[in-house]
Amino acid sequence: MSDVxxxxxxxxxxxxxxxxxxxxxxxxxxxxxxxxxxxxxSWWAGGxxxxxxxxxxxxxxxxxxxxxxxxxxAAQGAEVTxxxxxxxxxxxxxxxxxxxxxxxxxxxxxxxxxxxALEPDLAGRAREGLFFEDEAHLDPRAALGRLAxxxxxxxxxxxAGDTPPPxxxxxxxxxxxxxxxxxxxxxxxxxxxxxxxxxxxxxRTLRLxxxxxxxxxxxxxxxxxxxxxxxxxxxxxGPVTARALLELLSxxxxxHPALSEAEVVETGxxxxxxxxxxxxxxxxxxxxxxxx
Numbered sequence: 001m002s003d004v005x006x007x008x009x010x011x012x013x014x015x016x017x018x019x020x021x022x023x024x025x026x027x028x029x030x031x032x033x034x035x036x037x038x039x040x041x042s043w044w045a046g047g048x049x050x051x052x053x054x055x056x057x058x059x060x061x062x063x064x065x066x067x068x069x070x071x072x073x074a075a076q077g078a079e080v081t082x083x084x085x086x087x088x089x090x091x092x093x094x095x096x097x098x099x100x101x102x103x104x105x106x107x108x109x110x111x112x113x114x115x116x117a118l119e120p121d122l123a124g125r126a127r128e129g130l131f132f133e134d135e136a137h138l139d140p141r142a143a144l145g146r147l148a149x150x151x152x153x154x155x156x157x158x159x160a161g162d163t164p165p166p167x168x169x170x171x172x173x174x175x176x177x178x179x180x181x182x183x184x185x186x187x188x189x190x191x192x193x194x195x196x197x198x199x200x201x202x203x204r205t206l207r208l209x210x211x212x213x214x215x216x217x218x219x220x221x222x223x224x225x226x227x228x229x230x231x232x233x234x235x236x237x238g239p240v241t242a243r244a245l246l247e248l249l250s251x252x253x254x255x256h257p258a259l260s261e262a263e264v265v266e267t268g269x270x271x272x273x274x275x276x277x278x279x280x281x282x283x284x285x286x287x288x289x290x291x292x
Contacts, residue, residue, distance in 0.1 A: 002026045002168075003167065004025060004028070004168065004169045005027065005164035005165060005170050005171070007030055007162070007171070007172045008172070008173035009030075010041060010043075010175060011040070011144060012042075012292070013174075014144060016173055017147075017151055018147055018150065018151065021156060027156065028164075029151065029158050029159065030158070030159045032161065032162045034158055035158045036141070036144035036145060036148055040175070041176065041271060041272055041273070043141060043268070044228075046137070046226055046228050046229060047138045047143070047226070049069045049073070049080070050066075050136075051063050051066025051067050051106075052085075052134070053132055055103065056100055057103075059279055062279070069136075070135075070136040076147055078142070079142065080136050080137075080138050081138065081219075083137075084132050084136075085131070085135040085137075085205045086118055086119060086129055086130075086131055086205070086206050087129055087132070088115070088122075089126075090210070091126075091127065093209060093210060094128070096209040096210065097128065097130065097209060104130075104132075107131060109129075109130060110130070110131045114131070115128075118204070119206075121256065137204070137205050137219075139220050170288045170289065171288070171289045171290075172289065176235070176271045178273075179273070181288070184275055185274070185275060186233075186273075186274055187272065188231055188234075188272040188274050189230065189231075189236060189269060189272075190230055190272055191230040191244040191269040192226060193264060194220075194264075194265040194267070195226075196224055196262060197263070199258040199262075200225075200256060205219075208255050210251060213250075213251050215248060215251040217252065225262070227248050230247070230248070275292070
């Protein structure tokens with residue numbers, strides 16, 4: 001029996017388990033739902049491994065550590081698409097592009113010809129943009145499934161439940177569900193849409209800048225695109241709101257009119273756990289190690 005128990009089998013719990021196994025430990029992995037799924041915030045994530053773009057608002061340490069993400073996921077057997085990120089802005093919001101460029105690094109400016117060379121379906125859609133060549137993306141659901149499968153192959157199966165065994169050293173990776181144990185943890189609501197559009201063949205993540213409703217579009221293959229995501233300072237649970245859906249789809253249309261004919265395959269919403277400084281933290285409290 002292991003003396004380490006991990007609570008939560010979302011992205012945090014699975015990653016911690018993988019790292020412990022790599023170091024020769026055999027943790028118990030316990031999840032209320034018995035495995036990755038729609039109950040986990042990470043199920044609704046975009047899957048962008050976009051360390052430089054995150055530097056627009058994130059601290060330098062997040063950018064530095066994020067540079068290892070694509071290699072880490074690839075080493076776990078996840079399918080990582082290393083095609084970079086293309087950042088665009090409507091003509092009326094060119095100032096947003098200049099602001100984004102000033103706050104980030106790892107990019108090069110591209111003109112209309114450069115945009116068309118990267119994404120032929122966007123020819124004539126934008127005059128200038130930023131290309132972050134060293135960024136990547138993956139399908140979070142497939143990646144979580146692969147992590148869980150690798151752990152199972154190593155003899156670590158996910159146990160259904162929410163109570164650690166007596167005497168175990170507990171690593172709490174339950175995200176927002178741990179809010180009663182972590183003062184200062186707040187919820188940030190995020191909403192997303194999955195679209196099916198066979199009229200576009202985009203290869204890389206696109207970000208459309210807007211002062212009020214910036215969006216990103218992440219290709220998942222087979223004509224599926226993840227469109228996201230709102231960031232609402234609210235911990236209110238529930239389905240996607242009509243307002244969020246309208247704003248996301250309006251921004252998608254601004255990116256390319258073909259998306260107006262896309263099929264809405266799925267919508268989803270969940271609560272991101274975050275602290276006031278938006279930095280990840282490892283906190284030891286009341287005998288537990290919390291990772292958020």
